[in-house]
Amino acid sequence: MLHISALEKLTHELSRLPGIGPKTAQRLAYFILRAENQYPERLSEALLRVKAEVHDCPQCFNYTDTELCRYCDDIHRSDESICVVEEPADIMRIESSGAFRGRYHVLHGSISPLEGIGPKELRIQELIDRIDDGLEGRGPVIKEVILALDADLEGDTTILYLAKHLQGKGLKLSRIAHGVPIGSDIDFIDDRTMGRALQNRVEL
Incomplete structure (x- = not known):
């Protein structure tokens, strides 16, 4: 140059x-x-x-240019389930599937000690507060939390942390399945993906 x-x-x-x-x-x-x-x-x-x-939605921490984001402001969505994602962009990928009609919660990252990112740097406490508010009658009662985080070390660490802190709250707690993509050749699947596919197998 x-x-x-x-x-x-x-x-x-x-x-x-x-x-x-x-x-x-x-x-x-x-x-x-x-x-x-x-x-x-x-x-x-x-x-x-x-x-x-553009700023964070005060309820789910998605990006928005209005008081609440479009998903929090939509009265037709269910308040009983929350899908937890790492980044706002992840919401669009889930929405494109058309398979989820609940609410969202954006962590803005995942736990990564090597990068100095701990639970306090993420929107984890706000998620716990949303759930507790429902239990104590200050907000909608949340019955299910779906963890849609990346299938990497940081994502797994974050899921373990969340699972530990959400136990005992009467929730159905799950994570999205990871495995062999539709239309892919099994010969080209790596060991980690194959292991996940076997763990997440479904009964026919």
Whole structure:
């Protein structure tokens, strides 16, 4: 890259985005530089606007630009079940299946001691408070909690922590099944996925 301070700064900031490596960041920086004059202004405006207008939903901690997010504000959804996810983007993946019509709770991450992320850095206490409020008559009674977290070490650690702290509250507690994807060839399934598939087998 040419040693141009402004271009290097833009490339550096773009490379900090998830999934964007140095070469991709450089291509994006050159694209922005070559784009029509109005594009950088529109991009800047969009970035500033999203930071100014989008905030956490005070109930489930999904992203929203209104008082409550669309899922908390929907009177047609069931209050008896909560699906717990790591990130707001996970909600869209679950919604696209059409299989869940309850409420959500976003943790904004998972427990990862190596990265210095413990339970206090996540929205775990708020989840416990939502459940306790229902038990004590201050809110809807929650009967089921579905843990839709990633099938990795951090996700498993978070699930174990939640299971420990949610026991004894009269809940049906479950986690989403993990295993062989539909349409995949069993020859290409890794050992961990195969193990999960066997653990989550269903009776015919």
